[in-house]
Amino acid sequence: IPLTFTRRERIEGLDVFLFTYRGRAEYTESYSGTEEYEGRKVPPGHEIKCADDQFEFFLWAEPITGETVKIKESCHSGDYVYEVATGRAVEPVLRWAAETAGIDVVRRAEAIRDRIIEVRLARYMPLALAGLGLLCAAVTALRLRSRRA
Numbered sequence: 418i419p420l421t422f423t424r425r426e427r428i429e430g431l432d433v434f435l436f437t438y439r440g441r442a443e444y445t446e447s448y449s450g451t452e453e454y455e456g457r458k459v460p461p462g463h464e465i466k467c468a469d470d471q472f473e474f475f476l477w478a479e480p481i482t483g484e485t486v487k488i489k490e491s492c493h494s495g496d497y498v499y500e501v502a503t504g505r506a507v508e509p510v511l512r513w514a515a516e517t518a519g520i521d522v523v524r525r526a527e528a529i530r531d532r533i534i535e536v537r538l539a540r541y542m543p544l545a546l547a548g549l550g551l552l553c554a555a556v557t558a559l560r561l562r563s564r565r566a
Contacts, residue, residue, distance in 0.1 A: 418442065418474060426477065429526035433477045433486050442472030442492070448510070457510060462501050465510055467492035482532045486525055489516040 420436035427433065443466040450456020459465060466472075471494040477487040491514035497506040517525070 420474070420476060428477055428486050429523055431479050431486060431526050431529060433479050436476045436478065438472075438474040440472060441470040442467045442474075444496075448496075457498075459498060463498050463507065464501055465496050465498055468494040468497050468506060479529050479533070482529060482536055484525075484529045484532060486529060487517045487522050489514075491515070 418438045418440075420438050423435045423437045425432060426435050443464050445459050445463075445465045448457040448459070448465050457465065471492060473489075473491050473493075475487075475489040476485060478485055493512060493514065495512035496510040498508050498510060499506055
């Protein structure tokens with residue numbers, strides 16, 4: 418889905434970017450079923466989508482790592498089986514909403530903080546080591562020069 422940057426926010430002490438989408442969402446395949454869930458069979462020429470194109474999706478991402486901190490999505494108007502040719506709603510499937518919340522967000526933020534440290538170390542450690550190497554070379558050169566003089 419095409420996400421749009423909405424604004425900067427702060428979640429669990431992390432600066433994050435909020436990206437959003439509101440509109441059409443077709444997800445017939447997600448109703449196909451698993452080992453635990455029988456699924457919903459859709460006849461040919463039909464699809465399952467959020468009614469009235471009212472699907473909402475919110476994603477909060479930490480910008481240094483690109484990691485997702487939190488997701489919120491919903492179809493409050495309800496998923497329906499639609500006839501593709503006519504666009505007519507045939508039958509309701511499910512009205513739903515889901516959100517990453519509570520301790521899950523706290524744990525995710527902690528893991529991302531650790532990842533930020535790793536990213537910063539990976540980015541700046543080579544520069545620090547190169548600088549240290551140059552400093553050692555300069556000190557060695559000065560010592561050699563002072564011994565010759």
